[in-house]
Amino acid sequence: MIPTSPKDSTVELTSVSDIDSSLFNKPYANDQVCAVTFNNTVTDNSGNLIVYIALDESTVIGKGFTNK
Known part of the structure; x- marks a missing residue:
């Protein structure tokens, strides 16, 4: 997975669908x-x-936002 700080972010494997x-x-x-x-x-x-x-952990596919 992508190295990140648990305090600053979360990483989840998500279905494209x-x-x-x-x-x-x-x-x-x-x-x-x-x-x-x-x-x-x-x-x-x-x-x-x-x-x-x-999944190659280096290509940005897109971005979005969570619901507030």
């Missing part, structure tokens, strides 16, 4: 992605930032 495909920057052929949720990034308009990373 559970994610709105409009959040991806480009088509993605695999069934799963790493979803990295960055804690304490909530704004007045959105929840915490989520970055979707391919």
